[in-house]
Amino acid sequence: MTLPPPSFGSAGEHQLQQHLGTADRAARFYDQQVRPHLTPEMREFIGRQAMVFLATADSHGECDASFRAGAPGFVRVIDDRTLAYPEFRGNGVLASAGNMLENPHLGMLFVDFTHHHVGLHVNGVARLYHDADLRMLHPDLPRDAAPGRSPHLWVHLTVEEAYIHCSKYIPHMEPAPRPGSHDASRPKDAQYFTQPRAAHCPSMP
Numbered sequence: 001m002t003l004p005p006p007s008f009g010s011a012g013e014h015q016l017q018q019h020l021g022t023a024d025r026a027a028r029f030y031d032q033q034v035r036p037h038l039t040p041e042m043r044e045f046i047g048r049q050a051m052v053f054l055a056t057a058d059s060h061g062e063c064d065a066s067f068r069a070g071a072p073g074f075v076r077v078i079d080d081r082t083l084a085y086p087e088f089r090g091n092g093v094l095a096s097a098g099n100m101l102e103n104p105h106l107g108m109l110f111v112d113f114t115h116h117h118v119g120l121h122v123n124g125v126a127r128l129y130h131d132a133d134l135r136m137l138h139p140d141l142p143r144d145a146a147p148g149r150s151p152h153l154w155v156h157l158t159v160e161e162a163y164i165h166c167s168k169y170i171p172h173m174e175p176a177p178r179p180g181s182h183d184a185s186r187p188k189d190a191q192y193f194t195q196p197r198a199a200h201c202p203s204m205p
Contacts, residue, residue, distance in 0.1 A: 047073045049110045052085070055106070055109070056095075056099035056103070082157065087154065114175055118165065119165025122162045123159075124157045129154045141154075
């Protein structure tokens, strides 16, 4: 029996599913796992996460992957169709936010590496807000998302689809405290990938 055409996914993935003979299996995944909003379980999961991976592209389709982290729940669940997270002062490049100005589609991947070893994809349309402007719409946004730091902007996401990333290949990781002092042998961040240094060769037996 052929399942009805899926309501999720891109034309490209549907074309490839037909070519590789996975269309029925993919349609079952769309039907059973993909939602146009956040379920209560998804909302609770996001509220426990301390990091998220981001996928953006500019108006030409040039892609960028990035990463954000903070205290658990730094990505704020406003309701079942809305998320928001703060953007703080970084290196000033604003690659992800700049892409969102050209192309508002944003992909977010939350991964639990330490407890349930499962991931959650959330895709939608992003809009940038100044802190004061978003607080006018959502006065209950946290003011201590990062103690001692004030957001330059907020990214407001209107959710279009959310679905699981299965646990099969997610590695198990144990949380570890940050080292108390800087490793003198480690270059500073600004020079880490730009400063030439001798290659380390393991000693031979």
